Amino acid sequence: MKIVRKVKVKNSLGLHTRPAASIVKLLQPRKSAVQFTHKHETINARSIMSILMLAARKNTVIEISVEGDDAELTMQHLVDAFESEFGEK
Amino acid sequence: MPTGSKEIILRGLPISKGIGIGCPVFFASMDDQVPEVSIPKKEVEQEIDRYRRALDLSRKDVESLQRLSIHEGPAEIVSILGTHLEMMQDPLLTSVIEEKIREMERNIESIFCHIIEEYKVRFSSLQDHYFQERVRDIVDVSRRILGHLRPLERVRMEEMPHNSIILTHELVPSETVEANASLISAFVTAAGGITSHAAIIARAKGIPYVTNIDIKELKSHEVHSLIVDGSQGIIVLNPTRETLKKYQEIQRTHQMSYKLLKDASFLKGETIDGYEVRISANLENPKEMGEIIKAGACGVGLFRSEYLFLSRKAFPSEEEQFHIYKQMAEELKGKPLVVRVFDVGGDKTVDLQPDNEDAKYFSSIGHEANPALGCRAIRFLLRYPNLLDDQLRAIIRASQYGEIHILIPMLSDISELRVVRKKVLEIQEQLRSQNIPIADHMPIGCMIEVPSSAIMCDAISEEVDFISIGTNDLVQYVLAADRSNSHTAELYFSTHPSILRLIRMVVSSANKARKPVILCGECAADPAMIPLLIGLGIREFSVAARHIPLVKHTIRKWRILEACRLAEGALEYPSAQELKEFLAEETVKY
Numbered sequence: 161m162k163i164v165r166k167v168k169v170k171n172s173l174g175l176h177t178r179p180a181a182s183i184v185k186l187l188q189p190r191k192s193a194v195q196f197t198h199k200h201e202t203i204n205a206r207s208i209m210s211i212l213m214l215a216a217r218k219n220t221v222i223e224i225s226v227e228g229d230d231a232e233l234t235m236q237h238l239v240d241a242f243e244s245e246f247g248e249k
Numbered sequence: 250m251p252t253g254s255k256e257i258i259l260r261g262l263p264i265s266k267g268i269g270i271g272c273p274v275f276f277a278s279m280d281d282q283v284p285e286v287s288i289p290k291k292e293v294e295q296e297i298d299r300y301r302r303a304l305d306l307s308r309k310d311v312e313s314l315q316r317l318s319i320h321e322g323p324a325e326i327v328s329i330l331g332t333h334l335e336m337m338q339d340p341l342l343t344s345v346i347e348e349k350i351r352e353m354e355r356n357i358e359s360i361f362c363h364i365i366e367e368y369k370v371r372f373s374s375l376q377d378h379y380f381q382e383r384v385r386d387i388v389d390v391s392r393r394i395l396g397h398l399r400p401l402e403r404v405r406m407e408e409m410p411h412n413s414i415i416l417t418h419e420l421v422p423s424e425t426v427e428a429n430a431s432l433i434s435a436f437v438t439a440a441g442g443i444t445s446h447a448a449i450i451a452r453a454k455g456i457p458y459v460t461n462i463d464i465k466e467l468k469s470h471e472v473h474s475l476i477v478d479g480s481q482g483i484i485v486l487n488p489t490r491e492t493l494k495k496y497q498e499i500q501r502t503h504q505m506s507y508k509l510l511k512d513a514s515f516l517k518g519e520t521i522d523g524y525e526v527r528i529s530a531n532l533e534n535p536k537e538m539g540e541i542i543k544a545g546a547c548g549v550g551l552f553r554s555e556y557l558f559l560s561r562k563a564f565p566s567e568e569e570q571f572h573i574y575k576q577m578a579e580e581l582k583g584k585p586l587v588v589r590v591f592d593v594g595g596d597k598t599v600d601l602q603p604d605n606e607d608a609k610y611f612s613s614i615g616h617e618a619n620p621a622l623g624c625r626a627i628r629f630l631l632r633y634p635n636l637l638d639d640q641l642r643a644i645i646r647a648s649q650y651g652e653i654h655i656l657i658p659m660l661s662d663i664s665e666l667r668v669v670r671k672k673v674l675e676i677q678e679q680l681r682s683q684n685i686p687i688a689d690h691m692p693i694g695c696m697i698e699v700p701s702s703a704i705m706c707d708a709i710s711e712e713v714d715f716i717s718i719g720t721n722d723l724v725q726y727v728l729a730a731d732r733s734n735s736h737t738a739e740l741y742f743s744t745h746p747s748i749l750r751l752i753r754m755v756v757s758s759a760n761k762a763r764k765p766v767i768l769c770g771e772c773a774a775d776p777a778m779i780p781l782l783i784g785l786g787i788r789e790f791s792v793a794a795r796h797i798p799l800v801k802h803t804i805r806k807w808r809i810l811e812a813c814r815l816a817e818g819a820l821e822y823p824s825a826q827e828l829k830e831f832l833a834e835e836t837v838k839y
Contacts, residue, residue, distance in 0.1 A: 176379060177332045177386075184335060208335045209342070209387065213371055215380040 162227040163235050171245035174217035179246040180208045186237055192228025194238070205238075256489050257470065261437070263482030265451040265458035268500040269435025270493070271412035273472045275464075285359040293354060297347050300357045303397035308337050310393060314427070326450055329386070336390045341368070358398055365391040385447065389421030409433055414475055416464055420447040430454045435477035437484055439464045459484055516545075518790075518801040520783070524809045527789040528797050529585070531769060534560075535573055538580045541794045545801065548584035549577070550791025551656070551717070551769045554640070555591045564591075564607050564636060570643035578651025587717070587767070587791075589656040589696070590640050595625030610636070621731070626659035631668060641669075642676050648688035656717055660695040660702045663709055669693060670712070694767075697755050698722035706755045710762035717791075718755055720770030724748055742825035743772035744832060749785065749820055756786035767791050776803045777836045783807065784816025 169175055175183075187194055187206050194205040198220060203210035205224070216222060222242075226235045288296050315330040336342060341364075349360050365387065372384035409415070409432045419440040425447040428436075433456055441447060441460040451458040457479030467486070476485040476496045485492055518526040529550025530541040535557075541549065557565045557573065565573070578586050594614065603612075610633055617623035630637040644655055657669055673691055680687050692714035697703050703723065710716060720743055725731060727747055730740035742748075752768075759766045767789040772778045774796035782790070783804065792800055815835055822828040 173379065174377070177383065178328075181332060181335045184339075204340060207340045208332075209339050209368065212380060212383050213368075213375070215375040215377045217377055 161229070161231045162225065163231050164223060164225045165235060165239065166221050166223050167239055167242040169216050169218055169220045169222060170242065171248045172218055173248075174220065175211055175214060175222075177208070177212065178248070179241075180211040182241065182246050183211060183238070184208050186241055187234070190228075190230055190234040190237070192226045192231045192234045194227075194234065195225045197223040197225065255487060256492060257486040259462055259467075259484050259486070261459040261461040261482050261484065263458075263479055264441065264448045264460050265436075265456060266480045267435075267455060267457035268496055268503055269414055269457040269477040269479065270474070270496060270500065271414040271434035272410075272474055273416050273467075274409060274413040275468065276415045276417035284356065286356045288350075288354050288356055290354060293351055296357050297350055299398070300346065300350070300361070303357075303394050304337055304343070306397045307390070307393045308334060310397075311337070329450075332386060333390050333393075336386065337394075342390070342394075358395065361391065361395065361398070385419065385421055385441075388419070392421060414477060416462075416467060418464055420451075420458075425450040425454075428454065428456060430456050435459070435479065437462050437464070437467075437475075437477055516801065516805070518804045520804060520812070521806070521808045522810070524783075525788070526783060526804050528800050528804075529587075529767065529789065529791040530794045530797060531791050532794075535577050537794070538577060542580070544794040544797040546584075546794065546797055547789075548581060548652075549586045550767050550789065552577070552586060552588045553592065554588055555593045558591060558593060558607075562605065562607075564639075567639040567643045570640060571646050574644055574647035574653060575650045578647055578653055581651055583652055585652045585654060587654045587656050587694070588644050589658050590627070590630060590637065590644075592626045592658040594629035595620040595623045621725070627657050627665050627669070628659065628661075631665065634672075637669075638672065638676070641672055642680070645673065645676050645680060645687050645691055646685060648691055649686045653688070654692040654694060654715065657693070657695040658719075659698055659722070660709070661699040662701065663705065663712065666693070666695055666709065666712060696722075698726065700727050700751070703727075703751045703755050707758040707761065710758045710764050713764060715765045715767065716755065716759045717767045717769060718752060718787075720748070720752075720768065720772050723751070723770075727751065742829070743770070743775075743778065744781075744819075744828050745825040746820065746822055746828055749781070749816070749828075752782070752787070753785050753816075753820070760786065765789060774800060777832050779803045780807045780812040780836060781816050781819055781832065783809065784812035784814070784819075 171179060184206055195202050196205050196211065196214060197203075198214045198216055201214065203214060205211065214222070224235065224238055226238070228234070311330050311333050315327055315334075318326045318330065346357075346361060346364060349364065350357060353360060368387055369384055372387060373381060375381050409429070411432055413433050414435045414437060415428075415433055416437045419438050420436055425436075428451075436451055436456060436458040438458075438460045439462060441458075448458065457477050459477055459479055459482050462484060470486055472486050474487060476488050476492070478484070478496070478499075485496070488496070518528045520526065527547045528545075529548045530544065530546035531551045531553070532538070532541060532549050533553050533556040554570075557570070574586070574588060594611070595617065610629075614624050614632075624632060630640075641655070644653055647653055655669070655673065657666060660666055670693055673693060677687060677691065694713050694715035694717055695702065695709065696717050696719045697706060697709075698719035698721075700723070702709060706716070724741060724743050724745070728740055728742070728745055730737040756766055766787060768782060768787045769791040773782065773790040774792045776799065779790075779800060780803070790800060818835070819828055819831060822831055
């Protein structure tokens with residue numbers, strides 16, 4: 161199954177090292193392939209360096225695409241993490 | 250010093266304060282000359298193994314650095330190293346590189362350097378400054394890995410000779426972590442920002458650091474010795490005897506604030522004419538107790554107990570608190586421990602997940618339009634008496650193991666003090682009836698940080714055992730200026746005449762009632778403020794442990810009479826600006 165959704169980066173520093181690391185960690189037990197797209201650039205969301213290279217600031221909209229058996233659950237976790245500003249609120 | 254070498258002054262950007270004098274050590278950065286060789290197909294897997302081993306060793310390096318830093322380093326270092334570990338597991342540094350080796354059939358060093366170079370270019374081209382800075386983390390990680398691929402070429406920062414001044418294109422955080430401040434006198438680099446991780450670490454270690462210096466150009470000079478002035482952002486090559494003397498003089502004054510003073514830290518904080526001023530320490534983390542004792546503190550003047558909650562995101566139970574307070578009291582061996590009850594709420598909250606059991610305390614208050622004027626500190630605790638009762642009971646139970654005092658934060662009305670005192674008496678009675686041993690007397694003090702309490706201090710002094718003036722909040726409330734707000738920061742003056750008058754008022758009320766006064770707040774560590782505060786009658790300060798040597802030193806340079814005259818003079822100024830100028834002039838000679 162493949163799901164695509166758009167999320168907004170809400171935390172004040174954007175997708176900096178800590179959120180990037182927490183995304184990578186969150187995806188570790190998940191099986192689906194996860195990609196982020198921002199400004200025509202698509203990257204592997206399991207790579208902390210790739211996430212940083214998106215240079216996504218606050219209020220950026222990221223397109224998340226998840227493909228695999230646990231796609232739904234994985235997407236839910238990701239959306240929650242973005243929503244809760246990676247625990248930085 | 251050899252004659253013939255000319256003194257040259259170069260101007261750069263100051264990053265970390267202080268003066269460093271020493272000999273130049275050019276520190277090689279990741280070099281361009283990496284051999285490029287093709288690898289026969291059957292050896293490709295071997296080459297990949299070689300890379301995996303280097304990656305493994307690098308990971309172990311960082312892990313052990315991290316373990317070291319957890320105990321002694323600032324928290325920033327631990328988190329920076331954590332990021333590096335993540336990067337070493339990044340597919341871009343693992344599978345992507347392995348794929349490239351298979352595809353190109355070349356030696357790993359050349360492939361690695363090419364790929365890193367690509368990443369560097371991409372990061373450097375990012376618009377956002379924060380993300381751009383992260384290129385340094387990549388350089389750092391790659392340099393470490395490359396070091397393990399070419400083990401013979403590694404020079405380590407921790408093995409530098411004494412008085413080394415490191416000159417390099419740019420500093421990377423993990424090397425900076427290894428730098429030993431007793432061996433390395435200063436850093437000079439061509440590239441580097443004030444917000445870079447390396448800069449944060451250099452400042453935490455107190456190593457002077459100047460950047461924006463053309464290192465390549467520098468190599469063309471014959472440099473025997475140099476001076477780095479991290480406060481002004483200046484470096485002096487081959488200083489003349491005169492310049493050297495001048496900087497040694499400055500360095501001496503600077504170092505007083507640390508090394509030299511630290512040795513004298515066991516001395517009392519005493520004025521020239523023999524008046525003792527007690528210097529206690531502020532404390533957030535009970536694990537740092539050892540440092541406080543080493544720094545020569547008279548005790549813990551302010552234990553910010555809310556950090557027990559903030560750090561673990563849950564209120565500690567009575568039992569947990571009892572053990573912590575008991576251990577602290579025992580370690581202090583009879584020196585006083587002032588426990589300020591939880592100062593949480595308002596702006597001091599943490600982000601609790603909704604399923605956190607303690608989230609209810611905050612959600613029921615909800616959003617406050619003015620958190621600084623909201624339900625925080627003692628107001629918060631009186632709203633949730635179970636939290637206050639648990640804490641008071643833990644403190645009272647621990648009281649028989651040392652000299653513990655209770656401090657009430659943000660008192661705005663004497664009734665709050667009375668409620669706490671009544672609770673303390675009840676708990677004492679209860680514990681005694683259960684035959685639990687407790688101290689006979691439980692001193693209770695309150696923080697004077699709300700103007701109403703400062704004004705009513707004569708009445709309050711009659712009912713408390715001691716007074717603690719918290720200048721950080723007092724200044725903010727008296728001047729109605731938020732110091733974290735950049736638009737009002739310039740209104741925030743700890744030397745505002747109104748503050749001095751209030752302090753004098755509080756001290757004289759407390760003296761009348763014969764109650765001791767402690768002053769805690771950042772201004773207690775300012776050498777220009779200390780004599781003034783002594784002159785206003787303060788006889789005990791509580792400051793961060795690392796400031797104790799400087800505070801003691803400053804006190805030992807003054808006579809009480811001169812301090813009083815200074816305070817008298819200061820009270821006559823109508824504005825903060827005039828007062829500041831007067832103070833600068835009067836205290837500079839010391």
